[in-house]
Amino acid sequence: MSNNKFYIQLPMDFSYSECLKFLCRSDLECLFSVENEQIYFPLEVEKSIFLIRLFYRPQRLWIEILKGDDLTDFGKREIKTYILDWLDIKRDLTDFNKMAKKDKLLKPLAKRYNGLRLIGIPNFLEAISWAIIGQQINLTFAYTLKKRLVENYGKVVVHEERKFYLFPKAKVIAQLTEADLRPMQFSRSKIKYLTGVAQAIVDGKISKSQLSKMPYEDAKVELIKLKGIGGWSADYVLMKCMRCLDAFPISDVGLHNAIKFQLGQKDKPTIEEIEKMALPWKGWKSYVIFYFWHSLIKK
């Protein structure tokens, strides 16, 4: 059983504690859990489900398989790939930090959160669904809705009397009705958007691999064709799932508030003002907004 524990070598400027802080931002998170600075989450690889624990030792992120079939070398590689993507471990932040240092607004954030990675959502359907769920409601309520969806329609893994959930499959969400989701307090429009997107994925009309071959602008156009996906949601998915470094949901109210606080102003900035201040951020706009979001986390 020596095959159930392996590790990823971490770059110097990786801050496990800042990443953990982001992962801990809601007590209602249901797709992973953080305890004693360890991250627990289930992952489906090659049709079998593994329960994984991550923990940190200097310059190493250890991966331990707590539950699941025997791991092949292929499966092991898949799990590593997933984690590298999720925590954006391979990203070289040298240029980002260099740019941030010269930027009045960013400098304190980049210093305070040095080594923070843009925590992603590798699962395409989950990323889109989370964008839809988060539209126009406060984050606490959004987490509550996601939890209800996941706990009712996602696969569950039980380990030491604790339940761990996977995000529901597109095939399952595509079949849901108002009778299923209205009692969980999803709005009629969110239900339509969620099932519609899931159906589009089932039908092969859109996929992560297809989008990944397109330039940012084209991928954004494709996403916006989906009912319920506007500019904000498209950019959200492009930054959290497709890893486009210049995806920038500029209309985001969280961003507006974060900039307001950072500038110590009474009013939120206008879109035009943000566009102007974002000029030097080119190449790293998704990282910039992520750092601003991070600054909103209440201790």
Added chain:
DNA sequence: TACCAGGATGTTG
């Protein structure tokens, strides 16, 4: 109590 939430869509003027 009113107003704001990590928006998007359909309608109206």
Added chain:
DNA sequence: CAACATCATGGT
């Protein structure tokens, strides 16, 4: 084409 209503409900 810009302004407005609507969605649904929790948080403050």
